[in-house]
Amino acid sequence: xxxxxxxxxxxxxxxxxxxxxxxxxxxxxxxxxxxxxxxxxxxxxxxxxxxxxxxxxxxxxxxxxxxxxxxxxxxxxxxxxxxxxxxxxxxxxxxxxxxxxxxxxxxxxxxxxxxxxxxxxxxxxxxxxxxxxxxxxxxxxxxxxxxxxxxxxxxxxxxxxxxxxxxxxxxxxxxxxxxxxxxxxx
Amino acid sequence: xxxxxxxxxxxxxxxxxxxxxxxxxxxxxxxxxxxxxxxxxxxxxxxxxxxxxxxxxxxxxxxxxxxxxxxxxxxxxxxxxxxxxxxxxxxxxxxxxxxxxxxxxxxxxxxxxxxxxxxxxxxxxxxxxxxxxxxxxxxxxxxxxxxxxxxxxxxxxxxxxxxxxxxxxxxxxxxxxxxxxxxxxxxx
Numbered sequence: 001x002x003x004x005x006x007x008x009x010x011x012x013x014x015x016x017x018x019x020x021x022x023x024x025x026x027x028x029x030x031x032x033x034x035x036x037x038x039x040x041x042x043x044x045x046x047x048x049x050x051x052x053x054x055x056x057x058x059x060x061x062x063x064x065x066x067x068x069x070x071x072x073x074x075x076x077x078x079x080x081x082x083x084x085x086x087x088x089x090x091x092x093x094x095x096x097x098x099x100x101x102x103x104x105x106x107x108x109x110x111x112x113x114x115x116x117x118x119x120x121x122x123x124x125x126x127x128x129x130x131x132x133x134x135x136x137x138x139x140x141x142x143x144x145x146x147x148x149x150x151x152x153x154x155x156x157x158x159x160x161x162x163x164x165x166x167x168x169x170x171x172x173x174x175x176x177x178x179x180x181x182x183x184x185x186x
Numbered sequence: 187x188x189x190x191x192x193x194x195x196x197x198x199x200x201x202x203x204x205x206x207x208x209x210x211x212x213x214x215x216x217x218x219x220x221x222x223x224x225x226x227x228x229x230x231x232x233x234x235x236x237x238x239x240x241x242x243x244x245x246x247x248x249x250x251x252x253x254x255x256x257x258x259x260x261x262x263x264x265x266x267x268x269x270x271x272x273x274x275x276x277x278x279x280x281x282x283x284x285x286x287x288x289x290x291x292x293x294x295x296x297x298x299x300x301x302x303x304x305x306x307x308x309x310x311x312x313x314x315x316x317x318x319x320x321x322x323x324x325x326x327x328x329x330x331x332x333x334x335x336x337x338x339x340x341x342x343x344x345x346x347x348x349x350x351x352x353x354x355x356x357x358x359x360x361x362x363x364x365x366x367x368x369x370x371x372x373x374x
Contacts (some may be wrong), residue, residue, distance in 0.1 A: 005372045006364050007333040012306050013314040014334050018231030023220040025212045025241045031205075033242055 134170035137161045141177065155181060193257040201249055208248070212241055215258065219265050225330045226269040228319045236272045240264050255344050262335075263345045266327055273323075310371055317367035325360035328353055 068076070141157035144150045154177075161174040199207035219240055223233040243264050251260060306314075318326060331342045343350050365372060 002365055002372065003361060006361055006368075009306075009314060009368065009371055010318070010329070010333045013311050013318075014225065014229070016306055016311050017224070017229035017315075020220040020224040020231060020233045020237075023216050023234055023237045025216050025238060027209060027212065029238065030242045030245050034245055037246065 130165055131168060131170070134161050134165045134168045134174075137164075138170045138173050138177070141174070145177070145181065151181065194253060197248060197251060197253065197257065208245060211244070211248075211257070215261050216241070218258070219261055222262060222265050222330070222335055223269055225334050226266065226327065227273060228315055236268055239272070240268045243268065255341075259341055259345050262331070262337075263347075266345065270323055313371065314368060317364055320367065321360055321363060325356050325363065328356045329360045329364075332357060 137157050138161055141154045141161070144157065145154035158174040158178045161168070162171050162178075165171055193211075196207040196211055200211075216237065220233050220237045223236050223240065224230065227233065227236070240261070244261060247264075251257075318329065321329065327346060328342060331337050331345065332339075337345070339350055339353055343353050346353065348356075
């Protein structure tokens with residue numbers, strides 16, 4: 001088998017090969033290196049922190065804001081005043097808008113009231129119509145009695161006025177006419 | 187089994203601050219670790235530096251070792267990692283200094299193959315050495331662990347962190363390349 005032959009060849013070469021010299025492991029060197037590693041592990045974070053502190057201090061010094069000059073102070077003051085004026089202007093504008101809005105509402109109200117006032121009173125209209133109707137009935141009745149000699153039709157109309165419009169002023173007239181006709185018959 | 191229990195006791199002792207436990211671990215495993223390093227690096231003979239690095243890494247990592255595998259396997263894993271980086275650094279250093287083909291570099295590794303009564307002579311040994319060194323690390327390591335260190339496939343898979351299937355594939359490919367490079371020697 002090839003594998004066996006290869007194994008045999010390698011083992012023979014190994015037998016022939018130089019053996020490692022008597023290896024003495026230096027334990028004290030190992031301890032020293034281990035202690036050094038341990039020290040590095042402890043000191044490294046401290047060193048890193050120190051470097052970081054120094055870097056931050058340098059950055060802080062570099063970017064420190066310088067004292068403002070006289071001109072810069074004046075500019076700052078003017079900017080503040082402009083902002084204050086801006087605020088007052090905005091407040092005044094707000095007030096003006098409110099007043100204008102109030103005026104508009106009042107004007108609209110007046111308009112509506114005028115429209116309402118221009119609308120005729122329907123009750124009045126009805127009363128007038130009732131009055132007119134009662135008058136026409138009385139007038140017709142008078143014509144029937146005085147001109148056409150139709151006493152019965154006239155009496156009917158007078159009674160109709162009394163029945164339909166009991167509170168009307170023409171009802172009184174209609175009652176008077178009926179009374180006169182009754183007296184004449186008697 | 188007794189050895190494993192002993193190892194666990196040593197590890198526990200080390201965790202509790204008993205540094206003499208580490209000395210015993212070194213005594214127990216330094217030869218094996220050195221032998222493995224020697225084989226992985228192409229039998230240079232001088233592996234003291236890399237062995238020192240391996241045991242330094244072991245010392246630093248032993249407290250975190252959770253005994254998921256045997257101490258030996260763990261040490262072998264460290265050995266493989268250290269040898270990889272050692273070999274890489276060595277290659278970079280020497281390639282940058284003098285532009286020499288890798289084959290020649292392997293030939294120049296400090297060694298002295300002893301010619302003995304064995305059928306293998308120095309020339310054959312160099313060929314084998316060259317063939318093994320020419321293997322990529324992902325083939326060479328399984329070959330060394332299986333045929334020279336004579337570890338089981340389970341342990342090798344654990345040490346290399348690969349599946350058994352992947353291990354078989356790598357061994358198969360490694361054998362194929364070695365067969366190509368060492369055809370005459372294999373047929374003998």
